[in-house]
Amino acid sequence: MEADLPPLPRTTVTSSGREALARILAYLRLRSDDEVWITTTLGLRDLKISPCVTGTIARYCRFAAQPGPRTAAVLVVHDYGVPHPGLAVLRDRCRRHGWPLIEDAAHAFASTDSTGRRLGALADFALYSLPKFFAMPHGGLVSGLPSQAGDEDDEETAMRLRAVLPQVRTIAEARRHNWLTLDGLLHRVGRESALPPTAGSVPSVYVLRTERQFATLRRLRQAGIESGPEVHCGWLLLPCHQSMSPGDLRRVAAIADGSGIDDDHVAPSGLQDATRSPGRPLRLTP
Numbered sequence: 080m081e082a083d084l085p086p087l088p089r090t091t092v093t094s095s096g097r098e099a100l101a102r103i104l105a106y107l108r109l110r111s112d113d114e115v116w117i118t119t120t121l122g123l124r125d126l127k128i129s130p131c132v133t134g135t136i137a138r139y140c141r142f143a144a145q146p147g148p149r150t151a152a153v154l155v156v157h158d159y160g161v162p163h164p165g166l167a168v169l170r171d172r173c174r175r176h177g178w179p180l181i182e183d184a185a186h187a188f189a190s191t192d193s194t195g196r197r198l199g200a201l202a203d204f205a206l207y208s209l210p211k212f213f214a215m216p217h218g219g220l221v222s223g224l225p226s227q228a229g230d231e232d233d234e235e236t237a238m239r240l241r242a243v244l245p246q247v248r249t250i251a252e253a254r255r256h257n258w259l260t261l262d263g264l265l266h267r268v269g270r271e272s273a274l275p276p277t278a279g280s281v282p283s284v285y286v287l288r289t290e291r292q293f294a295t296l297r298r299l300r301q302a303g304i305e306s307g308p309e310v311h312c313g314w315l316l317l318p319c320h321q322s323m324s325p326g327d328l329r330r331v332a333a334i335a336d337g338s339g340i341d342d343d344h345v346a347p348s349g350l351q352d353a354t355r356s357p358g359r360p361l362r363l364t365p
């Protein structure tokens with residue numbers, strides 16, 4: 080079904096990534112005092128983990144940022160499309176303990192690891208969030224669940240997905256290209272990413288390292304550029320999706336940088352003009 084990508088085992092189309100995760104957790108029949116150990120590419124903890132994830136888990140059981148005596152399952156989040164570096168080791172650890180392993184590939188629909196293996200293909204279960212890659216209002220995928228009554232595809236989402244699937248390769252290339260363009264613009268002003276993509280990964284956003292997180296966040300929002308998070312972490316998300324033009328990328332770089340926008344030395348050509356015009360709102364997803 081998924082053009083240009085290695086297939087996943089037993090995939091079902093759901094109404095959202097949260098619904099995909101909920102189906103996995105329901106299938107595992109976790110007890111309310113069980114814990115899901117969450118570990119992510121960036122090593123995020125607590126409030127920095129997406130509330131989509133923690134809120135969904137909290138409907139079934141507890142979650143924790145480390146393993147413990149109540150660990151009953153492990154959720155590996157491939158942050159923003161970049162593979163968790165400890166995945167293979169975690170899989171072995173899960174096997175030893177009998178813990179089911181879930182890959183949260185919400186942001187990693189088209190990402191592979193450096194060997195070409197699709198993110199989500201190594202674990203017992205995986206979930207994806209479709210609007211983080213395609214221009215779709217909602218939708219998700221779950222893989223690894225045995226087919227059982229009541230687990231049919233969400234038909235409306237499946238129909239939309241069939242229509243956009245042929246765009247996978249084009250979108251993935253545009254995203255990698257836009258990430259590199261933004262990275263080049265930001266490098267010129269001494270900025271860098273806190274999460275560079277690895278070979279095979281397709282970034283869902285640009286993770287900008289910043290010591291002035293909240294001032295930068297305010298500036299981006301005032302300019303109509305969606306960003307976050309709102310908890311202190313030393314980085315911010317910038318859009319770099321397939322619908323962004325070179326002018327959009329220059330504008331994002333200029334506003335994220337703030338200090339250097341009037342300086343010919345640091346400003347790529349056209350950057351100042353793009354900065355002055357209010358432009359259209361720029362969202363993190365297409």
Ligand SMILES: Cc1ncc(COP(=O)(O)O)c(C=O)c1O
Pocket residue numbers: 095096097098129131132156183185186207208209210218219
């Ligand atoms: C890491 C992660 N997992 C799962 C989800 C849930 O996806 P959806 O928005 O499709 O429900 C999100 C949503 O932001 C997410 O960031």
